[in-house]
Amino acid sequence: MGFGLVWGVLNIVNLAHGALVIIGGYITWQLFSALHIDPFLTLPVDAVALFLLGYTMQRTVINRIIKAPLLFTFLLTFGLNLILVNVLLLIFGSDFRSVTPSYSGQGFEFGKIVIPYVPLISLGVAILLSGALALILNRTRIGLAINAIAADRDAAQLVGIDLRHAYAVTYGLGAACAGVAGGLIALIQAITPTAGEPFTLQAFVVVILGGLGRVSATVVGGLAFGLVEAFGQSIPGSGSVFANAIAFGLMVLVLVTRPQGLLGRLR
Amino acid sequence: MVRGDSNRRWRRIFLILAAIAGAYALLAPLTSLDAAQSANVPLLADRLWFRLATITAMFIVMATAWNIIGGITGYAAFGNVAFFGIGAYTTGMLIAKARWPFLLSLPLAPIVAAAFAALVGLPLLRLRGHYFAVASLGVGVAVGELVQNIDYRGQPVFGGASGLFLPIYAIDNRGLFFFYLMLAAAAASIAVTWLVLRSRFGYGLIAIRENEEAAAVLGVNTTAYKVAAFSLAAALTGLAGGIFSQWNVFINQDNAFPIEYNVQMILMALLGGTGTAFGPAAGAVLLQLLIQFLGGTLPISIDIPFVSTTARPVVAQIILGLLLVAVVIFVPRGIIDFFGGRTRLSLGYLRRSLRETSL
Numbered sequence: 248m249g250f251g252l253v254w255g256v257l258n259i260v261n262l263a264h265g266a267l268v269i270i271g272g273y274i275t276w277q278l279f280s281a282l283h284i285d286p287f288l289t290l291p292v293d294a295v296a297l298f299l300l301g302y303t304m305q306r307t308v309i310n311r312i313i314k315a316p317l318l319f320t321f322l323l324t325f326g327l328n329l330i331l332v333n334v335l336l337l338i339f340g341s342d343f344r345s346v347t348p349s350y351s352g353q354g355f356e357f358g359k360i361v362i363p364y365v366p367l368i369s370l371g372v373a374i375l376l377s378g379a380l381a382l383i384l385n386r387t388r389i390g391l392a393i394n395a396i397a398a399d400r401d402a403a404q405l406v407g408i409d410l411r412h413a414y415a416v417t418y419g420l421g422a423a424c425a426g427v428a429g430g431l432i433a434l435i436q437a438i439t440p441t442a443g444e445p446f447t448l449q450a451f452v453v454v455i456l457g458g459l460g461r462v463s464a465t466v467v468g469g470l471a472f473g474l475v476e477a478f479g480q481s482i483p484g485s486g487s488v489f490a491n492a493i494a495f496g497l498m499v500l501v502l503v504t505r506p507q508g509l510l511g512r513l514r
Numbered sequence: 515m516v517r518g519d520s521n522r523r524w525r526r527i528f529l530i531l532a533a534i535a536g537a538y539a540l541l542a543p544l545t546s547l548d549a550a551q552s553a554n555v556p557l558l559a560d561r562l563w564f565r566l567a568t569i570t571a572m573f574i575v576m577a578t579a580w581n582i583i584g585g586i587t588g589y590a591a592f593g594n595v596a597f598f599g600i601g602a603y604t605t606g607m608l609i610a611k612a613r614w615p616f617l618l619s620l621p622l623a624p625i626v627a628a629a630f631a632a633l634v635g636l637p638l639l640r641l642r643g644h645y646f647a648v649a650s651l652g653v654g655v656a657v658g659e660l661v662q663n664i665d666y667r668g669q670p671v672f673g674g675a676s677g678l679f680l681p682i683y684a685i686d687n688r689g690l691f692f693f694y695l696m697l698a699a700a701a702a703s704i705a706v707t708w709l710v711l712r713s714r715f716g717y718g719l720i721a722i723r724e725n726e727e728a729a730a731v732l733g734v735n736t737t738a739y740k741v742a743a744f745s746l747a748a749a750l751t752g753l754a755g756g757i758f759s760q761w762n763v764f765i766n767q768d769n770a771f772p773i774e775y776n777v778q779m780i781l782m783a784l785l786g787g788t789g790t791a792f793g794p795a796a797g798a799v800l801l802q803l804l805i806q807f808l809g810g811t812l813p814i815s816i817d818i819p820f821v822s823t824t825a826r827p828v829v830a831q832i833i834l835g836l837l838l839v840a841v842v843i844f845v846p847r848g849i850i851d852f853f854g855g856r857t858r859l860s861l862g863y864l865r866r867s868l869r870e871t872s873l
Contacts, residue, residue, distance in 0.1 A: 311843050318590045319842050326838030333831040495656040502649045503637045
């Protein structure tokens with residue numbers, strides 16, 4: 248979601264997204280293992296910390312190349328990714344870290360089906376986050392400014408929107424989403440500093456499937472991606488090996504036939 | 515007037531440096547021959563030297579090839595490593611499974627890679643901007659996954675996750691042979707770019723980069739031109755992959771489809787200067803030397819203060835990231851700008867580049 252926001256509004260393909268996700272994961276891990284705070288309560292900390300980091304990154308570095316060809320945003324965010332990942336490696340080392348609260352193995356029984364708590368709450372958090380983001384974008388002053396920039400950057404500047412600030416807030420919001428996602432991911436799987444790359448790639452697929460720049464479209468893209476991946480894993484005899492290839496194949500297909508995304512409109 | 519003199523001087527210095535580097539690369543390997551050793555010529559090229567030099571030449575090919583589609587045509591291909599892998603696996607499969615001789619199976623690597631590029635290029639090259647970049651990245655990732663995972667009757671077709679072993683190509687002075695082969699591929703790719711830039715084809719590609727609609731109106735068959743450029747880049751990259759597979763003897767998804775090569779080849783082209791014939795090669799040599807230097811594998815090395823030897827590779831990566839950020843922000847047209855006689859390195863230049871693209 249954050250990835251889609253940054254791409255749709257700022258026209259930046261954020262290759263550092265995976266690193267931001269992992270930073271969120273490490274914050275949750277650190278608070279949980281050192282201070283024994285419930286992982287779900289650390290999520291707001293993730294969001295605030297990542298918002299600040301994202302805001303700073305955009306304000307100091309990424310704003311400098313907004314008018315450069317698109318390739319430069321790729322390379323710049325890749326460079327930032329490299330820096331962030333390796334700084335994490337210096338601080339935390341390359342060991343696997345996992346967050347396992349007492350209820351991590353337990354679930355909620357529904358007849359014969361057991362639904363584990365963690366994914367269930369994660370789903371709730373994801374829905375809440377989508378709602379919150381939609382509210383921010385549609386109801387607050389800065390959200391409307393972000394929408395205005397997405398529609399027409401020059402016109403937005405003419406009506407007095409501080410572009411540098413609004414860009415930085417947008418990137419910050421994107422980073423905050425990544426941070427919360429990272430906190431949730433730390434609950435579900437063990438993380439290492441280098442584990443972020445798949446998330447960047449998956450974010451690509453999700454955003455393309457849904458279409459750029461709208462929260463609702465990204466949610467649909469996320470669901471579609473989840474289904475396709477689960478379907479890929481259930482092909483008999485192949486195990487999970489084709490999940491990625493199918494997801495990326497689908498992405499390329501959508502790009503070629505419906506570049507505005509499954510739900511999107513042509514701009 | 516003064517400025518013109520200075521530019522000409524820089525140009526001359528650049529040419530002399532390039533000539534020295536070229537002569538060194540060409541002659542140093544010869545000192546490893548038995549004849550030279552028995553004549554007490556000092557050994558300038560050991561096994562490590564060959565390994566580094568061959569990899570550097572490999573990156574020259576990839577960066578120069580990327581430049582054809584990314585720099586000259588202006589289509590930001592982000593999945594070129596797929597062609598490297600396809601080349602590697604074409605040659606690898608022909609040698610390991612069909613028992614073809616190396617020199618017969620090598621030419622098929624560029625052919626298969628180019629054919630694949632033409633096939634995926636027809637739909638993909640209709641996309642523009644970010645969409646093309648992301649779609650090509652998707653193709654790159656998907657091809658790597660497919661190659662590793664395709665099974666036929668329970669047997670992995672391409673060696674699967676355990677990779678593909680090739681019989682060793684028995685030849686005297688193996689390191690020397692493969693280095694010269696890779697160097698020849700590098701020279702060929704630079705020569706091809708040079709020819710393209712001076713041909714009607716090249717002017718068509720530049721027209722597409724500057725304004726595709728206008729190019730079409732002027733009678734450039736944009737689809738054919740773009741696909742041809744993409745295939746040409748794929749052929750050269752595939753050739754490097756084919757040589758790599760026999761040189762390295764072992765290929766798997768990790769070393770034939772490494773996603774980070776995508777970024778490295780683009781960074782090299784960018785560092786050197788996109789759209790020029792020699793820029794990407796210069797960038798490849800420079801960046802490769804820097805990576806090896808920071809990694810501590812070069813014979814000349816310095817200790818980075820306050821950094822333990824175990825943390826060194828990590829710190830090297832951080833420095834590389836910082837460098838990447840700095841290049842993108844401050845030197846967006848590549849270092850060839852300074853040598854090509856167009857401008858001079860100065861604080862004013864850095865400030866101008868910064869202001870041009872800032873918000």
